[in-house]
Amino acid sequence: MTTGEAARREAPAGGHAPVALPDEETFAALDARWRAANYLSVGQIYLLANPLLREPLRPEHIKPRLLGHWGTTPGLNLVHAHLDRAIVERDLDALAVWGPGHGGPAPLANSWLDGSYTETYPDVTRDAAGMARLFKQFSFPGGVPSHVAPETPGSIHEGGELGYSLAHAYGAACDNPNLLVACVIGDGEAETGPLAASWHANKFLDPVHDGAVLPILHLNGYKIANPTVLARIPEPELDQFLRGVGHDPLYVAGDEPAVVHRELAAALDTALDRIADVWWAARHQGVRARPRWPLIVLRTPKGFTGPAEVDGLPVEGTWRAHQIPLADPRGNPAHLAELEKWLRSYRPEELFDEEGGPTAAVLSGLPTGERRLGANPHANGGLLLRALPLPALEECAVEVASPGAGSHEPTKVLGGLLARVMAATAERRDFRLVGPDETASNRLQDVYRATEKTWQTAILPVDEHLSHEGRVMEVLSEHLCQGWLEGYLLTGRHGMFSSYEAFAHIVGSMANQHVKWLRTARRLPWRRPVASLNYLLTSHVWRQDHNGFSHQDPGFVDQVLNKAPEVVRVYLPPDTNTLLAVADHVLRSRDYVNVVVAGKQPCYDWLDLEAARAHCAAGAGIWEWAGTEGSAGGGGAGGGEPDVVLGCAGDVPTQEVLAAADLLRRHLPELAVRVVNVVDIARLMAPEDHPHGMSDRDYHALFTRDRPVIFAYHGYPWLIHRLTFHRDNHPQLHVRGYLEEGSTTTPFDMVVRNDLDRYRLVMDVIDRVPGLAVRAARLRQRMAEARFRHGRWVTEHGTDLPEVADWRWGAL
């Protein structure tokens, strides 16, 4: 018995060793399934009626508007048919990621063939009426997208924006030791940066605890208008490239279906045998060396089996096959005849029975139940999701004797919480932390008490916190981090992405697409809720003391808040315990994209755990102890409306507002000042604009109906205006925030340069409260002097102000 055979017998991936190449009957069945799927794909693109060609094709059978992508589709159908064979023969638990997702007809066709489509959408029955419906709905108003999408059974990967397939595949494979993730990568997609970075994800995949990814690089040679790079370089160069990224490639090439079937079947068997060997060696023989995972290169013509020529120009095998090979069968009789010939070339009479369902020849050898690619529960991860075992926050919280008496690094304390989650999931392995080389830089290093960073290449004595089985994933590619996490979450697990705030923009487009996925999935009853995608944005704009201007950007929040409100949530916890309360909430939540902005630098503790929980649950609230409402005898105390409201959101703005309130209380004791802190920024919105939006009544209870509001915000000030423009007292609202000023400088100088400092806020109050301008002119002058004096000190000495650095709550 060879190792391979042993592995096949014992490794989780399969128990059925293929003894040799499949027999002729199997190939005939394979080909029948491929022809059926191709027929159904062409039908989706073209046909409005007459789905089975029971009558001659007429113009009125053709859709009035032809939309979709044929070019990549037959290749996807081919891979699907061969995966089906392997799944059955080896009883594989397999998931497919279709990188060339524009080929939406392919998984739809296959899912309809194996019955999973009808189970998901009962009105699309597996008969002639259902086939007609399948055809009509494709890329039709009110129907289904032309790409692989959330609506597609069996998919975790939207096929619209390209580049993320391989990262998604690796994310899905992590901590799924029995799962095979077959990932078709288009040669167009392979030119994208995220895909190019993802080739190296194999250096992070643990053959013991993770499943396998089988990349299938589909070289059909063309994008929409150009040849592709990887298809045009000489094959020896391609081979070097694929070996260079750590794979052991297997090649399949041809334009003769029979030849391609044989080669692909052999390559797939070889690849699966090798994976089984790798698993066996790693799991039973203690082999720790990084395996050279197999990879299949599939070189077939674009639009394989479609029209070779149209109007005298070559189509099959060229970029002209990308979308609609026959442009006008409704208006052009020659096109119509060609289309009918094309459809009949698949011999539908052999593929579909009298009722229009697949014949036994097509059905034979298809997987059943959850083994079907369209029904694998990993692709509907909410089915597998378990609640995360979260610790009691009391174990992690910091003690706060009085507001501002002590300080902590919020993310460092959060690291303790995450360490507990890591420890509690050590066996379950369903929680991961991803980030670009910054987990420790972002002060989350306590998590290494419970796990380490996954690393499958050499580990040297000098290395720290690296291991084969770690569940922290660090690579200097935000794209790969995001892709990993998306794949991990969509297959039913939990995680968090920590990033420098500014560089979250690198994955802005991916975040947009994930929100779109969740927005659409939430509207599909069969998609079960998955864990939220949680961003921890730290090393934020106000504390880029040494990195300067290039590292300052608080705009990710603005971008996220443009997206579907049912999905997006933004939190700005002002201190350590509020960060814990927010983290606890977001880690329990489902189907959201949560953005948490929190600092890693020492930050005064304002709220004890109980207060933090209550404050975060409310999302926004009056801090009575910080304004005059909390001080006996303070101006305006006694429940009346304040003279001015100081609003704040974010740790640094909160600190400056509290300092300003303190200055006001001491220097203008007769002024009634209210401090309102906002953690959940969407609370500022109207209830009809966001589920967390506050009613006008609640808003007025915090911000008053007519008093001046000075709002210090962490990011771009106009965000606060756009969230509140409809409120009655909006004309009274004056927002301070980041203005793209300041570079390499001190934290205090940053707030001065952006007009967010305590002195400026006091001046704002004096300028905006009626009657104060004259009465407090001298104080205003002193504040302006303090700004100037402190600014000069900072520039000369290169450190923060002693009196600012040492600033204590109530003791300025």
Place this chain on the structure above:
Amino acid sequence: MTTGEAARREAPAGGHAPVALPDEETFAALDARWRAANYLSVGQIYLLANPLLREPLRPEHIKPRLLGHWGTTPGLNLVHAHLDRAIVERDLDALAVWGPGHGGPAPLANSWLDGSYTETYPDVTRDAAGMARLFKQFSFPGGVPSHVAPETPGSIHEGGELGYSLAHAYGAACDNPNLLVACVIGDGEAETGPLAASWHANKFLDPVHDGAVLPILHLNGYKIANPTVLARIPEPELDQFLRGVGHDPLYVAGDEPAVVHRELAAALDTALDRIADVWWAARHQGVRARPRWPLIVLRTPKGFTGPAEVDGLPVEGTWRAHQIPLADPRGNPAHLAELEKWLRSYRPEELFDEEGGPTAAVLSGLPTGERRLGANPHANGGLLLRALPLPALEECAVEVASPGAGSHEPTKVLGGLLARVMAATAERRDFRLVGPDETASNRLQDVYRATEKTWQTAILPVDEHLSHEGRVMEVLSEHLCQGWLEGYLLTGRHGMFSSYEAFAHIVGSMANQHVKWLRTARRLPWRRPVASLNYLLTSHVWRQDHNGFSHQDPGFVDQVLNKAPEVVRVYLPPDTNTLLAVADHVLRSRDYVNVVVAGKQPCYDWLDLEAARAHCAAGAGIWEWAGTEGSAGGGGAGGGEPDVVLGCAGDVPTQEVLAAADLLRRHLPELAVRVVNVVDIARLMAPEDHPHGMSDRDYHALFTRDRPVIFAYHGYPWLIHRLTFHRDNHPQLHVRGYLEEGSTTTPFDMVVRNDLDRYRLVMDVIDRVPGLAVRAARLRQRMAEARFRHGRWVTEHGTDLPEVADWRWGAL
């Protein structure tokens, strides 16, 4: 004479053939320059005073706060010294791109050594006083960033956000046939997606018309906290990878300076010889095969020549050398002693003379004048910039007999303009068009009348518009497109990036960083203005009929408008001639990021060229012919205030507003309706918030002070609120825009689903003009019925409404 020798003699890169390895004297000079640069680098990180160590180092000589990155710096200094030698020996025209840009001390040190720093910043003299200033300013408040930045002489590449060095290098090399661009790539940066995609840029570099890029992959082994992937994979695997991406690698490795000097000098000579051979073969021997360009792998310890151990832990050669190897020399006497030892190990007494300037030993063999890397004019591209030869718009404009009488595809007509620019620059070669495989899909294909797409790998008979020397650059990587264009523009040329609107978000972070670069460069008097970065965002949100939800995203504009207002400009031309007028303007502009949003689908022509020019120059204006102001006897005609203003920005919203105005004129003839179209969206802002902002007086002249304004906007509606919240009539402003609704559907259904359609706009008018609700109740009901009826038609028939598709201005 070998080919190499011939090339060296005749090819542009250099006339001086190195006869053999440099002699000992040259190596001594190389080492002295390296030591001097290292000394100056450590000094920048640590020293506030005592720059020449003329007295023993004391705590007060140390900066109070230590910021910067030592780890990568000695490697950059090493490369710089060796490039200097090659530049002098071969009289090279060379530009350096420092990918590991956190090592800012390195180019600063070298620029100070060769005098280019003092020429740029005369107060930083090349003597002891200047050295003290150089040291103090580094990463100090009011000083210079710790990264390579716009402030750094000789740089076109910000070193903060990583991943773009190689793309920038290729962009700089394009159409600079005599330029060598040496690009140091950090092994951390190499993990990013954009860098990974950029490896394949060599398939687009024409050895005849373009210069050369010499990648120097610097494997120092570690990022901030982890080993790097490329440094840890076995060398044979790395070699396969580098050959697989098309390079012929040369290896330099060691931790002995003398050995490294010899190996690097030899590798650099070999690489430059090979480049000269490639150029010779391509330019004089007609060789058309894609060359295998050389590449240098430089494997040296992280923090080379720094402390080997600190506090008993290894530092040199580990991630601990990443930032500040000795953490506390001000407070810890052992650290102070170690720092002094470290500094003195460079033997400063040999490197700097009595006055503190470099000694002859250091200066010998340094390049002079514009050959210095800190003074090469390509790195200050505005010095080389020539105005683009733009055609008279009359050559391209469409005739407009009356508004709405005809229609054109705006971007298709723009393609004619771009073709003329391409033709006019055929010899100068200073204009390029980049895009991800979409130039033709975005209807710009007329540009192929004048040039083709660059492609250096095999070209087959079936291919169209590919050539070795084309100036359209297509690759399915937005990152590479953007990086190419940035590098091209910053070296003094012109260009445009056309993209599907939604996928501009992929390069959102790069756009942010480019705005930051321009904002900072504009504040540096020595940086000459460069051509603007022009985005053409087309295939926009309203016309994703077959791609659906994943391809809808108008948020790039919002992101850009968060950035420095002195740099960002956003235009939404409503038809063909306005697009031409805008394109003409942005192609003439300097130092901006211009975002132009325009459709590719047939769009009614509203303005003739003269009117389009005037309208675009104004940025916003009343279209009297569209409202009742233009119709004799129309309601409110005669110059009074209208009853309602219909605002619009964007092609589809403009069409719907004009249709709504038409409905109102016919059904409510007594109503005075004004139509205001906005092309330059920043006109809505206040003058203090954006240079294009309108005064309140001008704003009121368009939008009135108190009448209801119904504004139909192309993107997210709240953008309009955030731009106008301070205007007097803001409470009267009602904005319609994209609400993340609609997927695969018809264009008309898209506007219905997002409440932007003509019927909804009429209903909005009825709802908001006082007194109309009752008077026009029946019309409102008819409008609601029309929405419903048309919606049903669309869903059933899968095409656009006949009466909408056929809609003509004034003939509904």
